[in-house]
Amino acid sequence: MWDVIASVINLGIAMATPLALASVGEVYSERSGTINLGVEGIMLMGAIAAFHMTYVTGDLLLGYLAGLAIGVIFGMLFSFMSVTLRLNQVIAGMGIYFLGFGLSDFIYKTLYGKEYVTIQKPPQIPVPGLVNIPIIGQALFDQYPTVYLTYILIPVLWYLLYKSSIGISVRAVGENPKAADTMGVNVFLVKHLTIWFGSALAGLAGAALCLEITGLFFENLTFGLGFIAVGLVYFGKWDPMKAWAGALIYGMTWSISVTLQDPLQKMGHPEMVYFMLMLPYIVIIIALVIMSRGARPPKYLGVPYTRE
Amino acid sequence: MAIMLKFEEREVGKAAAILIPLAALGLAFLVGAFMMLWAGVDPIAGYTAFVTGALGSPGGLTDTLLRMTPFLLMGVGIAFSNRAGVLNIGAEGQYIMGAIAATWVTLALQYVVPAPISVTTAVIMAIIVGAAWATFAGALKAFMGVNEIVTTVIMNWLALRILQWLLRGPLKSPTAQQWPMSPPLEAVYPPLIPGTRLHIGFLIAILAAIASYYLLFHTNTGFKLRVAGQNPAVATYAGYKVRTFFLLSMALSGGLAGLAGAGEVLGVFKFLYEGIAVGLGYTAIIVALVGKNHPIGVIFSAFMFGVIYNGMTYLQAATGLTYTFSKALEGMIYIFVLLAEVLILYRIRVIRVGGE
Numbered sequence: 288m289w290d291v292i293a294s295v296i297n298l299g300i301a302m303a304t305p306l307a308l309a310s311v312g313e314v315y316s317e318r319s320g321t322i323n324l325g326v327e328g329i330m331l332m333g334a335i336a337a338f339h340m341t342y343v344t345g346d347l348l349l350g351y352l353a354g355l356a357i358g359v360i361f362g363m364l365f366s367f368m369s370v371t372l373r374l375n376q377v378i379a380g381m382g383i384y385f386l387g388f389g390l391s392d393f394i395y396k397t398l399y400g401k402e403y404v405t406i407q408k409p410p411q412i413p414v415p416g417l418v419n420i421p422i423i424g425q426a427l428f429d430q431y432p433t434v435y436l437t438y439i440l441i442p443v444l445w446y447l448l449y450k451s452s453i454g455i456s457v458r459a460v461g462e463n464p465k466a467a468d469t470m471g472v473n474v475f476l477v478k479h480l481t482i483w484f485g486s487a488l489a490g491l492a493g494a495a496l497c498l499e500i501t502g503l504f505f506e507n508l509t510f511g512l513g514f515i516a517v518g519l520v521y522f523g524k525w526d527p528m529k530a531w532a533g534a535l536i537y538g539m540t541w542s543i544s545v546t547l548q549d550p551l552q553k554m555g556h557p558e559m560v561y562f563m564l565m566l567p568y569i570v571i572i573i574a575l576v577i578m579s580r581g582a583r584p585p586k587y588l589g590v591p592y593t594r595e
Numbered sequence: 596m597a598i599m600l601k602f603e604e605r606e607v608g609k610a611a612a613i614l615i616p617l618a619a620l621g622l623a624f625l626v627g628a629f630m631m632l633w634a635g636v637d638p639i640a641g642y643t644a645f646v647t648g649a650l651g652s653p654g655g656l657t658d659t660l661l662r663m664t665p666f667l668l669m670g671v672g673i674a675f676s677n678r679a680g681v682l683n684i685g686a687e688g689q690y691i692m693g694a695i696a697a698t699w700v701t702l703a704l705q706y707v708v709p710a711p712i713s714v715t716t717a718v719i720m721a722i723i724v725g726a727a728w729a730t731f732a733g734a735l736k737a738f739m740g741v742n743e744i745v746t747t748v749i750m751n752w753l754a755l756r757i758l759q760w761l762l763r764g765p766l767k768s769p770t771a772q773q774w775p776m777s778p779p780l781e782a783v784y785p786p787l788i789p790g791t792r793l794h795i796g797f798l799i800a801i802l803a804a805i806a807s808y809y810l811l812f813h814t815n816t817g818f819k820l821r822v823a824g825q826n827p828a829v830a831t832y833a834g835y836k837v838r839t840f841f842l843l844s845m846a847l848s849g850g851l852a853g854l855a856g857a858g859e860v861l862g863v864f865k866f867l868y869e870g871i872a873v874g875l876g877y878t879a880i881i882v883a884l885v886g887k888n889h890p891i892g893v894i895f896s897a898f899m900f901g902v903i904y905n906g907m908t909y910l911q912a913a914t915g916l917t918y919t920f921s922k923a924l925e926g927m928i929y930i931f932v933l934l935a936e937v938l939i940l941y942r943i944r945v946i947r948v949g950g951e
Contacts, residue, residue: 324684324744324748328926354820364930368933368934372934372937372938373602373937374933374936375682377682377684377801378682378743378880378881378884378933379797379930379933381684381880381881381929382881382926382929382930382933383878383926383930384876384926385876385877385922385925385929385931386923386926386927386930387926388919388922388923388926389919389920389921389922389923389924389925389926390872390921390923390926391632391919392917392919392922393634393916393917393919393922396916396917396919396920397633397634401917406696457750462824470797506919509754510752511748511749511751511755512748512937513747514748514752515749515752517745517748518746518748518749520726521742521745523740529835556766557763558763558764558767559764561756561759561760561764562760562764563758564756564759565753565756565757568749568750568752568753568756569622571749572746572749572750572753574748575737575741575745575749576739576741578741579741580739580740580741580744582740584742593602
């Protein structure tokens with residue numbers, strides 16, 4: 288029994304990780320005033336880039352880096368549209384989603400045909416010592432590489448956002464760009480950089496999803512995760528740690544649903560597998576309603592900045 | 596020393612306003628040609644199949660009108676909400692829920708009551724369910740302050756999961772072999788032109804667009820709705836109930852998307868399966884954009900996207916590419932059209948700002 292619980296938590300954390308990465312990236316982008324709805328598309332591009340790179344070179348690290356790199360490229364495209372050209376952010380973001388959705392699968396089918404090709408997943412790495420703690424060890428410290436990355440990265444990003452001068456600049460640009468500009472903050476630069484950073488994490492999130500969770504690429508691999516990542520920013524009230532908590536809630540719900548699939552199948556209810564897959568979406572909507580009541584977004588979220 | 600872009604608003608002629616989006620379209624197709632070359636297929640053969648398929652024969656043309664029908668309904672709906680200042684990106688989910696409702700009602704009624712009653716009930720239920728799906732997100736925003744962009748888009752995926760579950764459970768056809776699907780629907784839309792696939796849903800869509808135009812531009816409600824969207828502060832000052840118009844626009848928008856869903860199952864496929872959910876609701880966002888959020892403009896842009904969608908099926912058949920190629924090309928079109936918008940609205944100057 289404890290073994291099952293530990294493995295459910297283990298799987299939940301693994302699943303929460305891509306979501307958490309994409310979500311904290313979006314926190315930074317929104318803190319400087321830009322809502323990026325293209326996260327889903329960027330995740331898909333990150334997934335195909337990572338998959339192909341790993342398949343060709345056999346090197347997982349290069350795969351992760353390819354995901355990051357394609358994220359930055361798409362971030363540049365998005366920031367050019369939303370910051371430089373001042374297009375409606377929601378519409379521009381949907382454009383990025385579209386492009387990523389179609390292009391990722393088009394690239395896959397051109398390179399690999401219609402067959403599913405699998406790659407060797409990275410091993411789960413146990414942390415010596417910590418892994419021996421009952422339940423917690425197995426759940427938290429026998430994990431994939433990017434899971435450990437989130438353990439360090441997200442608290443650091445929280446610290447940077449609230450306690451460092453970089454964070455003050457980012458938040459100032461989202462709250463009052465004109466004042467920030469007067470204070471000598473390069474508003475455009477901050478906006479571009481946070482979008483690139485957020486997109487890079489979205490690309491990495493796609494890479495993690497593809498390399499660690501599925502081990503193969505298929506059309507629409509993310510199934511709305513990128514949009515949920517944006518939702519978690521509102522759930523977490525633009526706080527990286529709280530967004531992470533939201534990702535863990537989703538991950539746990541998903542993990543429980545997936546774990547229950549097997550017994551349900553054995554009981555002769557295969558359709559219930561799909562019923563269970565609805566639950567994470569319902570849970571996340573309920574969580575959003577409870578948590579984001581009266582949430583106050585950055586004051587200039589969605590408003591393009593112009594220096595006039 | 597920094598380089599900055601300066602935007603100056605400008606007026607452009609009608610010709611430029613039409614030519615620039617067409618140029619954007621051409622550019623996207625050019626990129627598409629390079630993609631086809633990379634995929635090892637002949638772009639000329641592909642585009643030839645595209646044009647002759649979509650426009651080259653009466654049957655092709657009626658199929659184009661068939662394909663434009665959901666875009667028209669959802670595009671008009673999205674134009675509605677855009678005018679009221681809400682961006683409804685949940686059309687996809689509202690469309691799926693409408694299709695589910697229409698299927699469910701038809702399966703329950705088709706052998707019980709005469710076909711016209713079954714069809715009418717199914718359509719009404721589809722509109723109600725689509726409207727409810729949208730208004731739920733709208734109400735969360737209006738009464739609890741939950742961001743509607745986030746909820747509508749997550750509800751799109753929830754709708755897709757509901758569809759997947761129902762097709763394997765309560766709505767499953769006992770004889771389904773290859774992919775999960777519902778039993779066949781018998782009480783369906785009659786054809787508009789006998790001998791073609793074009794059904795009366797097309798006529799309904801055109802009428803809906805005209806009615807929407809009238810409501811938006813020739814009634815008091817429409818005027819207030821537009822004011823509420825353009826300037827909520829003024830609307831509040833004038834005593835308009837902004838929240839009511841917000842919810843009304845969501846309901847109308849969702850209802851039209853639900854109607855579009857009903858049209859696809861009752862008019863085109865005559866059964867329900869996962870293939871109805873191919874992102875038409877997302878495409879409708881750009882249909883509304885190209886149509887300048889004007890119901891009559893949306894008729895033309897929906898036709899344009901009908902041509903693209905119908906042509907793409909022929910292109911896919913001729914080249915062996917899958918629908919994700921069309922989706923990628925659509926992404927290009929989306930982005931190039933957006934960039935063209937900027938060119939139309941603004942004169943852009945590169946200016947150099949001296950060292951500070």
